[in-house]
Amino acid sequence: MDVLKKVPVREQDPKVRATNFDEVCKGYNKEEAMEEASRCINCKNAQCVKGCPVSINIPGFIEQVKEGNIEKAYSVISESSSLPAVCGRVCPQESQCEGKCIRGIKGEPLSIGKLERFVADYACEHGIKPEVSFEKNGKKVAVIGSGPAGLTCAGDLAKLGYDVTIFEALHEPGGVLVYGIPEFRLPKKGVVAKEIENVKSLGVKIETNVVVGKSVTVDELLNEEGFDAVFIGSGAGLPKFMGIPGENLNGVFSANEYLTRSNLMKAFDESSATPIMKGKKVCVVGGGNVAMDAARTALRFGSEVHIVYRRSEEELPARVEEVHHAKEEGIIFNLLTNPVEILSDENGWVCGMKCIKMELGEPDESGRRSPVEIPGSEFVIEADTVIMALGTSPNPLISSTTKGLEVNKRKCIVADEEFGRTSKNGVFAGGDAVTGAATVILAMGAGKSAAKGIHEFLSNE
Amino acid sequence: MYSILKAEELTTNIFLMVVKAPRVANACLPGQFVIVRTAEDSERIPLTICDYDRKEGTVTIVFQIVGAGTKFMADLKAGDAFHDFVGPLGVPSELITGPIEETKKKRILFVAGGVGTAPVYPQVKWLKEHGVNADVIVGSKTKDLLILEKEMEAVAGNLYVTTDDGSYGRSGMVTTVISDLVAEGKQYDVCVAIGPMIMMKFVCKLTKELNIPTVVSLNPIMVDGTGMCGACRVTVGDKVKFACVDGPEFDGHLVNFDEAMKRQTLYKTKEGRDFLAAKEGATHHGGCGNC
Numbered sequence: 001m002d003v004l005k006k007v008p009v010r011e012q013d014p015k016v017r018a019t020n021f022d023e024v025c026k027g028y029n030k031e032e033a034m035e036e037a038s039r040c041i042n043c044k045n046a047q048c049v050k051g052c053p054v055s056i057n058i059p060g061f062i063e064q065v066k067e068g069n070i071e072k073a074y075s076v077i078s079e080s081s082s083l084p085a086v087c088g089r090v091c092p093q094e095s096q097c098e099g100k101c102i103r104g105i106k107g108e109p110l111s112i113g114k115l116e117r118f119v120a121d122y123a124c125e126h127g128i129k130p131e132v133s134f135e136k137n138g139k140k141v142a143v144i145g146s147g148p149a150g151l152t153c154a155g156d157l158a159k160l161g162y163d164v165t166i167f168e169a170l171h172e173p174g175g176v177l178v179y180g181i182p183e184f185r186l187p188k189k190g191v192v193a194k195e196i197e198n199v200k201s202l203g204v205k206i207e208t209n210v211v212v213g214k215s216v217t218v219d220e221l222l223n224e225e226g227f228d229a230v231f232i233g234s235g236a237g238l239p240k241f242m243g244i245p246g247e248n249l250n251g252v253f254s255a256n257e258y259l260t261r262s263n264l265m266k267a268f269d270e271s272s273a274t275p276i277m278k279g280k281k282v283c284v285v286g287g288g289n290v291a292m293d294a295a296r297t298a299l300r301f302g303s304e305v306h307i308v309y310r311r312s313e314e315e316l317p318a319r320v321e322e323v324h325h326a327k328e329e330g331i332i333f334n335l336l337t338n339p340v341e342i343l344s345d346e347n348g349w350v351c352g353m354k355c356i357k358m359e360l361g362e363p364d365e366s367g368r369r370s371p372v373e374i375p376g377s378e379f380v381i382e383a384d385t386v387i388m389a390l391g392t393s394p395n396p397l398i399s400s401t402t403k404g405l406e407v408n409k410r411k412c413i414v415a416d417e418e419f420g421r422t423s424k425n426g427v428f429a430g431g432d433a434v435t436g437a438a439t440v441i442l443a444m445g446a447g448k449s450a451a452k453g454i455h456e457f458l459s460n461e
Numbered sequence: 462m463y464s465i466l467k468a469e470e471l472t473t474n475i476f477l478m479v480v481k482a483p484r485v486a487n488a489c490l491p492g493q494f495v496i497v498r499t500a501e502d503s504e505r506i507p508l509t510i511c512d513y514d515r516k517e518g519t520v521t522i523v524f525q526i527v528g529a530g531t532k533f534m535a536d537l538k539a540g541d542a543f544h545d546f547v548g549p550l551g552v553p554s555e556l557i558t559g560p561i562e563e564t565k566k567k568r569i570l571f572v573a574g575g576v577g578t579a580p581v582y583p584q585v586k587w588l589k590e591h592g593v594n595a596d597v598i599v600g601s602k603t604k605d606l607l608i609l610e611k612e613m614e615a616v617a618g619n620l621y622v623t624t625d626d627g628s629y630g631r632s633g634m635v636t637t638v639i640s641d642l643v644a645e646g647k648q649y650d651v652c653v654a655i656g657p658m659i660m661m662k663f664v665c666k667l668t669k670e671l672n673i674p675t676v677v678s679l680n681p682i683m684v685d686g687t688g689m690c691g692a693c694r695v696t697v698g699d700k701v702k703f704a705c706v707d708g709p710e711f712d713g714h715l716v717n718f719d720e721a722m723k724r725q726t727l728y729k730t731k732e733g734r735d736f737l738a739a740k741e742g743a744t745h746h747g748g749c750g751n752c
């Protein structure tokens with residue numbers, strides 16, 4: 001074994017997986033996990049923990065994996081995370097724990113994400129549940145949204161003895177984990193539902209079909225339904241469009257709609273009645289993880305898929321692993337290309353997209369070199385489907401119906417990083433609702449901080 | 462689960478159900494809608510609210526069979542339950558949320574077409590309860606398809622029923638009745654038209670000529686109903702709006718109906734259209750938004 005290299009992880013062959021919705025990565029078995037864990041040099045001043053937004057005791061759990069004590073490893077992780085099977089799959093480890101791993105200086109960093117995933121999957125297969133030992137303190141907390149921020153906040157508060165109810169607008173809990181991230185990256189029944197069950201086993205109640213701001217307001221939860229505090233983890237659900245001509249043609253979708261149809265509404269499953277457009281040639285506009293998810297979903301429906309992105313490969317905001325997987329599966333990348341108009345046939349259906357070539361100019365405020373149009377370089381890509389994956393912004397349904405809740409100019413709720421406190425007493429917020437679209441793990445970190453904040457607030461009352 | 466307390470076939474293929482949904486009943490106002498799912502893995506179906514009872518915690522919905530999902534819904538009986546029932550969604554009618562003194566000064570005309578009579582009813586009822594008498598035109602293809610006539614009569618100032626085939630009430634389209642009423646000397650400050658897209662389009666064309674500001678209620682394709690998917694986007698003036706969170710009611714004189722009608726056909730199949738045409742025969746005009 002080469003200690004400088006990760007134990008390779010088994011994946012479905014790209015040609016095969018391009019035609020199915022089964023999980024791409026098969027994960028480690030116990031043998032492989034123990035071998036990979038043995039590469040950990042157990043640093044005294046572990047940098048990896050600092051890179052983790054929920055501060056999992058990484059060397060601690062890896063030590064247990066090394067010895068083959070997977071159940072113990074799971075309880076170490078559970079001290080800090082309620083969703084390890086999810087995080088092991090979708091965290092950007094390369095820029096967090098693994099990005100800080102000392103092993104990474106000379107060789108490849110430890111495969112911390114795959115080890116976390118193995119431990120969580122092992123626990124699930126063997127019926128190991130997070131330990132529950134706490135007394136109820138009689139205080140009620142409402143959590144709005146059952147995505148990563150809400151589930152984490154609710155789990156942590158339940159462990160502290162709070163009576164927690166999560167309110168979910170959709171018919172199924174999980175937020176972006178169920179509507180956004182596709183089955184082939186994050187299986188819903190096998191992984192997401194199981195982790196949500198674990199949170200419920202802590203005593204957390206989940207009420208679905210409640211659109212806070214419409215069905216009930218935050219003020220009503222506090223004043224009429226007897227909640228002592230509220231956590232808002234409602235995410236960033238509003239899709240952005242470009243504002244170019246032709247965006248309302250038949251065949252233009254937001255990535256949110258396309259992915260929600262496939263994931264939450266189960267169009268990926270052939271027995272589902274949910275309609276979804278299975279285009280011959282699909283253009284996905286954008287370069288983030290959501291763009292990759294939409295592109296790879298369309299590919300699995302049998303479409304020829306192009307990613308159209310205005311900067312170059314280096315600036316793609318998607319995780320390197322996702323871009324790599326997308327390329328392996330046969331997604332075509334049209335980089336330094338920006339749509340200017342969507343073209344229609346005589347019946348109002350998309351028949352192509354007029355684009356312009358771009359070149360990179362000076363760095364903009366994000367530090368990335370900003371794309372500049374090359375005059376006269378317009379050309380047409382033939383397509384019958386266009387999916388806009390340009391990012392999302394927070395939904396104003398809650399902020400606009402809650403008195404005294406401050407939002408910034410991007411409609412994000414203003415909350416402090418340390419404890420998630422908002423401008424309204426007793427109301428806390430975190431995740432994409434505060435930061436705008438970000439990652440699962442950052443939302444979990446914010447849910448965790450807010451749980452601390454709520455505990456402190458209600459302990460000092 | 463949300464129990465069905467009452468299920469009734471009002472007329473061929475149009476059903477009324479009273480559903481126990483306390484949160485919705487407590488918060489809803491006329492003009493808003495709900496999304497229902499019959500069973501696990503069913504589609505999400507948006508339906509406008511027809512009536513509600515805050516004390517009983519119930520909401521009344523009226524729907525027409527237009528596809529597999531609504532067919533499945535129609536098979537439900539009193540004692541059964543919906544798997545999901547979420548709302549209220551959308552913005553309440555402006556006539557109801559605006560200052561009541563202003564509303565009282567207005568001469569209001571409602572124009573209801575087919576199953577669109579259901580969402581018109583709670584608005585007229587609310588206004589009546591607040592001392593405002595509104596005129597109502599109800600249009601139906603034929604006498605047998607007319608719904609909620611008695612209920613509407615009880616709350617409307619004047620009720621004008623018309624059938625396309627002249628089998629009951631006045632004869633002809635709702636637009637004919639509007640023209641006739643205006644010719645008879647009636648004056649209106651605002652019109653609210655709810656029905657098939659093609660009806661709303663032609664009502665708006667006429668009221669624009671007559672200079673009567675007109676509100677329409679759109680029921681486009683949507684998934685979540687909370688602003689997340691953007692499937693329900695509609696062009697109003699020079700702006701793109703989401704019907705689920707910005708609507709469902711819009712200034713009808715600014716709505717791009719041709720685009721909206723095209724968008725409604727997005728997932729319609731040739732088989733489905735043929736089925737509806739065959740079923741409805743000569744009365745099938747197309748453009749109803751269901752075909």
